[in-house]
Amino acid sequence: MRKATRIFHDPPGIVTSAAVGGRMENEGPYGEYFDKINDDPYFTADTFEKGESQLQKQAVRMALEKGGLKEEDIDVLIGGDLLDQCVGTTYGVRDYGLPFLGIYSACSTMSEGLLLAAMLTAGGFADTAMAVTSSHFCTAERQYRMPLNYGGQRPPTAQWTATAGGALAVSAQGGAPYVRAVTIGRIVDMGVTDANNMGAAMAPAAYSTLREFFEDTGLSPEAFDHIVTGDLGKVGSRLLCELADDEGLDLRKNHLDCGLLIYDSDRQDVHAGGSGCGCAASMLCGYFVPGLREGAFHDILFAATGALLSPTVSLQGESIPAVSHLVWLSSEKE
Amino acid sequence: MRKATRIFHDPPGIVTSAAVGGRMENEGPYGEYFDKINDDPYFTADTFEKGESQLQKQAVRMALEKGGLKEEDIDVLIGGDLLDQCVGTTYGVRDYGLPFLGIYSACSTMSEGLLLAAMLTAGGFADTAMAVTSSHFCTAERQYRMPLNYGGQRPPTAQWTATAGGALAVSAQGGAPYVRAVTIGRIVDMGVTDANNMGAAMAPAAYSTLREFFEDTGLSPEAFDHIVTGDLGKVGSRLLCELADDEGLDLRKNHLDCGLLIYDSDRQDVHAGGSGCGCAASMLCGYFVPGLREGAFHDILFAATGALLSPTVSLQGESIPAVSHLVWLSSEKE
Numbered sequence: 135m136r137k138a139t140r141i142f143h144d145p146p147g148i149v150t151s152a153a154v155g156g157r158m159e160n161e162g163p164y165g166e167y168f169d170k171i172n173d174d175p176y177f178t179a180d181t182f183e184k185g186e187s188q189l190q191k192q193a194v195r196m197a198l199e200k201g202g203l204k205e206e207d208i209d210v211l212i213g214g215d216l217l218d219q220c221v222g223t224t225y226g227v228r229d230y231g232l233p234f235l236g237i238y239s240a241c242s243t244m245s246e247g248l249l250l251a252a253m254l255t256a257g258g259f260a261d262t263a264m265a266v267t268s269s270h271f272c273t274a275e276r277q278y279r280m281p282l283n284y285g286g287q288r289p290p291t292a293q294w295t296a297t298a299g300g301a302l303a304v305s306a307q308g309g310a311p312y313v314r315a316v317t318i319g320r321i322v323d324m325g326v327t328d329a330n331n332m333g334a335a336m337a338p339a340a341y342s343t344l345r346e347f348f349e350d351t352g353l354s355p356e357a358f359d360h361i362v363t364g365d366l367g368k369v370g371s372r373l374l375c376e377l378a379d380d381e382g383l384d385l386r387k388n389h390l391d392c393g394l395l396i397y398d399s400d401r402q403d404v405h406a407g408g409s410g411c412g413c414a415a416s417m418l419c420g421y422f423v424p425g426l427r428e429g430a431f432h433d434i435l436f437a438a439t440g441a442l443l444s445p446t447v448s449l450q451g452e453s454i455p456a457v458s459h460l461v462w463l464s465s466e467k468e
Numbered sequence: 469m470r471k472a473t474r475i476f477h478d479p480p481g482i483v484t485s486a487a488v489g490g491r492m493e494n495e496g497p498y499g500e501y502f503d504k505i506n507d508d509p510y511f512t513a514d515t516f517e518k519g520e521s522q523l524q525k526q527a528v529r530m531a532l533e534k535g536g537l538k539e540e541d542i543d544v545l546i547g548g549d550l551l552d553q554c555v556g557t558t559y560g561v562r563d564y565g566l567p568f569l570g571i572y573s574a575c576s577t578m579s580e581g582l583l584l585a586a587m588l589t590a591g592g593f594a595d596t597a598m599a600v601t602s603s604h605f606c607t608a609e610r611q612y613r614m615p616l617n618y619g620g621q622r623p624p625t626a627q628w629t630a631t632a633g634g635a636l637a638v639s640a641q642g643g644a645p646y647v648r649a650v651t652i653g654r655i656v657d658m659g660v661t662d663a664n665n666m667g668a669a670m671a672p673a674a675y676s677t678l679r680e681f682f683e684d685t686g687l688s689p690e691a692f693d694h695i696v697t698g699d700l701g702k703v704g705s706r707l708l709c710e711l712a713d714d715e716g717l718d719l720r721k722n723h724l725d726c727g728l729l730i731y732d733s734d735r736q737d738v739h740a741g742g743s744g745c746g747c748a749a750s751m752l753c754g755y756f757v758p759g760l761r762e763g764a765f766h767d768i769l770f771a772a773t774g775a776l777l778s779p780t781v782s783l784q785g786e787s788i789p790a791v792s793h794l795v796w797l798s799s800e801k802e
Contacts, residue, residue: 257591
């Protein structure tokens with residue numbers, strides 16, 4: 135078998151990115167990095183689901199504007215989200231009329247979208263490819279857990295789904311940050327069945343992909359400013375570092391988790407941290423990509439993780455498979 | 469903007485394919501073309517959803533066996549299905565431990581999977597890539613419409629979700645049939661709101677993509693043995709030909725629809741025809757790909773269509789966006 139990591143000889147670059155958030159995200163430590171904040175959880179629509187679609191529409195629009203791009207400059211749009219049948223995306227982007235590829239990878243959607251955008255541009259199948267995703271606290275709560283009005287108690291391991299999203303465009307001729315390599319994740323299922331403890335379910339997938347990247351490339355964690363996971367939260371982040379410790383890999387020095395960054399858990403009532411496709415996507419598009427462009431960081435591994443369960447099969451007693459796709463972003467082309 | 473069609477200068481080939489079905493599909497006119505038939509709608513599992521996962525697991529296994537391939541020969545597995553969070557796929561393929569990319573494109577999933585597999589192999593990112601999808605009458609009915617036990621009446625425009633699936637592998641070094649070109653579909657929404665009339669919602673998307681392919685390539689419908697849509701059924705197939713007529717494109721001579729082929733509507737109680745990701749996928753993997761390999765056909769356009777709605781947003785009054793991805797399959801490399 136070929137390795138799961140693909141290294142780009144002529145790396146494509148991220149030419150624009152935009153992050154959109156809600157009020158909670160604005161009140162978090164990285165609020166200033168969002169390009170647009172919406173205080174209205176309905177995003178002027180009449181349902182939360184339609185609101186989430188508005189969020190994605192905004193993210194695409196903002197990314198185009200920030201990059202000085204027109205819709206026609208995008209050869210393919212790649213997107214997905216947590217909602218049944220990915221309707222946050224399909225209804226959000228339908229008006230753009232762009233060639234569209236739907237993806238599903240739960241909270242690792244931005245990793246998968248970016249990875250595909252990089253391969254399609256590097257392979258010559260698109261000059262510019264855009265990836266977009268989102269999540270919304272209110273749509274996720276009622277779909278995965280309980281209607282908001284029920285006022286259910288959340289256990290300490292639960293995470294708070296970010297009302298956020300991000301979009302970015304990759305171009306074969308783009309400048310820094312460059313996509314130097316990608317690792318396509320494998321599904322890992324360690325038998326965790328607690329749908330209120332996604333961190334524990336996803337940490338083994340993150341570790342599997344990171345280990346494979348280091349093996350495939352011969353690089354070590356010290357080569358990177360930060361190793362950024364998506365939304366492992368408190369529980370999953372601890373587990374990831376312990377899994378790595380067991381095999382002599384020290385991730386503690388430079389591991390960051392978007393789920394631990396996006397909110398201030400002392401001040402905001404988010405229990406084990408943030409989660410959702412939009413958590414990692416907005417932190418990537420709003421904070422890490424601009425930081426790489428401006429020289430605040432030189433090399434980052436972005437490995438968002440997705441829990442591939444559904445409420446239906448969880449109720450049927452199934453465990454939670456997870457996947458983590460990885461992207462190596464660098465301010466240098468080689 | 470670049471064209472939505474990508475023509476391969478060195479076309480990859482489909483090295484193996486397998487179709488799996490249930491009892492209804494076996495009793496249809498193409499029953500003999502299925503590689504495996506399951507009389508048990510549970511596929512030996514204890515729920516329909518887990519059964520659908522078994523179906524996908526079988527499809528991957530059969531495709532590997534028929535092609536003399538081992539799991540390690542697959543560099544990336546691409547898959548999705550109609551179930552919330554695509555659990556038919558993720559639970560079906562998790563045991564293979566292959567690098568996995570989840571996609572969502574409703575009933576055009578096999579088109580999207582094949583299109584991506586072709587681009588990733590032609591671009592040098594995989595030697596061999598596999599695409600898989602499925603649908604299941606019992607999981608689709610209870611998710612999209614009513615529990616089976618309710619015994620709801622189906623209107624004449626309704627279609628019957630096939631309990632079927634297919635898997636195929638594409639290789640850069642593969643022989644016929646070759647993937648000569650692909651067209652990435654755009655989302656088209658003509659305002660249809662009747663979730664019991666998917667054919668009407670999807671026909672404009674199929675036409676949009678076909679028209680774009682003919683414009684991009686300068687080819688005409690006569691260049692192909694068959695122009696195969698996924699599951700437009702009676703209503704959508706008629707609409708597709710009428711839309712084409714209006715612009716002087718005659719599709720009537722060689723248009724076929726998998727939804728009209730898979731069942732005998734005089735003999736089987738399927739109303740407007742078959743549907744579901746597995747309908748087009750099984751007809752492609754069981755009938756058209758082998759036919760191309762054996763010389764029964766020379767050139768086929770495969771344009772499956774997907775309705776990108778969810779029950780939630782339908783109940784919120786939304787119309788039904790649709791997409792159709794196209795693949796040109798040929799027995800000749802150029």
